[in-house]
Amino acid sequence: MADVIGWLSSLILLVTVASQVRKQWLERSGQSVSPWLFVGQTAASLGFTVYSVLVHNWVFTVTNSLLLLSGLTGCVITHHFRKPEPSAAEARHAALWRRRGKLPQGAPARPIREGAE
DSSP states (O other), rough: OOHHHHHHHHHHHHHHHHHHHHHHHTTSSSSTTHHHHHHHHHHHHHHHHHHHHHHHOOOHHHHHHHHHHHHHHHHHHHHHOOOOOHHHHHHHHHHHHHTTTSSTTTTOOOOTTTTTT
């Protein structure tokens, strides 16, 4: 019975974390999540995986290995989709052009190059 509770709890946790990673992927954005969340998760999951192997607890070994994988995936997605903030000079330049009516509202501060998206 204890293993059933462990596996069900693991499944709930993994579905929760996977849904956050999936949401990031579908939104094509790394802005809504701190990269430190996944760095911390990856470090903790690595430690817990090693610990779980050492104490021969296979429920936690599998769970923490999969959490480690999701943490690494989250790090990659966050890094891949994070857009750099425009520099102060670029922001001033864009604001000037907007005031002159040459740059529409919502246009990026710097031009988007072909293939950059």
